[in-house]
Amino acid sequence: MSCHEIQMYLTAYVDDALEIDKRNRVEQHLRQCYDCQALVKELQQTTALVFEQLNRTVAPINFEDSVMQQIAGVYQERQVRRFSIFYLACALIGIGGFAAVLLSPVGTFIRVLFHLFLAVLNGLSFVPASLGHWWMVCILLSTIVLVGSSIFGVSRVLRSLQSEVVL
Amino acid sequence: MNQNDIDLIRHARKGSTEAFTAIVRNYKNFVYRTVLAILQNRQDSEDVAQEVFIKAYRALAGLRDARTFPSWLAQIATRTALDFIQSKRKNQTVELDSEKFVVNDDIHRAANIRLDLENALGHLSEEHRVVTILRVNGFDYEEIAQILGIPIGTVRSRLHNARMHLRQLLQDERGDNG
Numbered sequence: 001m002s003c004h005e006i007q008m009y010l011t012a013y014v015d016d017a018l019e020i021d022k023r024n025r026v027e028q029h030l031r032q033c034y035d036c037q038a039l040v041k042e043l044q045q046t047t048a049l050v051f052e053q054l055n056r057t058v059a060p061i062n063f064e065d066s067v068m069q070q071i072a073g074v075y076q077e078r079q080v081r082r083f084s085i086f087y088l089a090c091a092l093i094g095i096g097g098f099a100a101v102l103l104s105p106v107g108t109f110i111r112v113l114f115h116l117f118l119a120v121l122n123g124l125s126f127v128p129a130s131l132g133h134w135w136m137v138c139i140l141l142s143t144i145v146l147v148g149s150s151i152f153g154v155s156r157v158l159r160s161l162q163s164e165v166v167l
Numbered sequence: 168m169n170q171n172d173i174d175l176i177r178h179a180r181k182g183s184t185e186a187f188t189a190i191v192r193n194y195k196n197f198v199y200r201t202v203l204a205i206l207q208n209r210q211d212s213e214d215v216a217q218e219v220f221i222k223a224y225r226a227l228a229g230l231r232d233a234r235t236f237p238s239w240l241a242q243i244a245t246r247t248a249l250d251f252i253q254s255k256r257k258n259q260t261v262e263l264d265s266e267k268f269v270v271n272d273d274i275h276r277a278a279n280i281r282l283d284l285e286n287a288l289g290h291l292s293e294e295h296r297v298v299t300i301l302r303v304n305g306f307d308y309e310e311i312a313q314i315l316g317i318p319i320g321t322v323r324s325r326l327h328n329a330r331m332h333l334r335q336l337l338q339d340e341r342g343d344n345g
Binding site (some may be wrong): 008009010011012014015017027042043045046049050051053055057058060063064066067068070071074075140145 | 184187188191192195196198199200203204209214216217220221224225244284289299300302303305307308319324326330331334337
């Protein structure tokens with residue numbers, strides 16, 4: 001092989017990236033060619049200098065913080081998008097399911113049950129009046145208020161405990 | 168690439184921001200160095216390197232094999248940097264050459280070796296700078312070919328031409344300085 005042909009492979013030779021047969025041919029040529037030997041030496045020096053100098057390049061001091069600030073923005077965007085899609089999907093499933101139930105034979109049964117429930121409530125409302133026992137109504141209302149306030153109180157306590165854990 | 172990095176990438180892929188912070192810490196010099204070698208401008212390189220990590224964060228879920236992360240990240244970095252150069256050329260708002268490390272002759276004579284090399288890199292074409300920095304970053308010829316989507320023979324010839332050009336430029340500069 002001529003010097004010109006060999007020189008095309010010298011960078012790969014210096015980088016140790018030649019196949020074994022080509023490497024052998026290059027080494028065979030180098031043993032008898034001082035010009036190519038000199039070129040290999042220069043390429044080795046250039047390579048060492050390039051590697052040494054470029055590897056010294058480091059990112060600016062605040063680079064990491066700047067990236068992570070932007071990542072936080074991207075993360076929030078992503079979360080908002082995920083929740084929006086989730087809520088939208090839930091709403092669609094809910095509306096769709098409700099409509100499907102109402103339109104199906106089961107819906108007719110539910111409507112009948114609902115009317116029955118209303119009729120029972122209506123009937124029950126006449127019981128205390130017809131018996132003349134207004135005190136029953138008072139006790140019932142008090143019980144409802146008491147149960148309602150208990151549920152509200154418990155939920156407040158649970159919420160405050162949750163926020164303490166988060167903090 | 169060590170096992171710790173692979174674990175970090177797997178955690179980050181599952182959505183861990185802490186893991187991604189560690190990845191940024193481990194790879195920031197790698198990305199910045201790659202982008203700076205291509206763009207030859209520090210301010211632009213900082214912005215583009217940040218963009219590279221944002222793109223990586225968005226696309227990380229699509230990375231199938233965590234072990235290919237360095238070449239995947241290098242691919243994003245080189246493409247983003249080259250796209251940036253193209254968009255700048257299209258907009259023609261700023262002349263790239265005016266911001267290169269290329270300096271006038273007087274300053275040139277007083278420059279140290281590092282500046283000599285930066286100057287020399289600035290004289291290379293983009294495609295030669297890209298293959299050079301990828302090689303410096305430790306990728307072998309086959310990996311460079313995969314990252315850039317070009318044949319391995321093209322990688323070999325580009326690297327050789329780049330190295331010969333750098334050798335000549337550095338010799339000229341040393342001759343001038345001496």
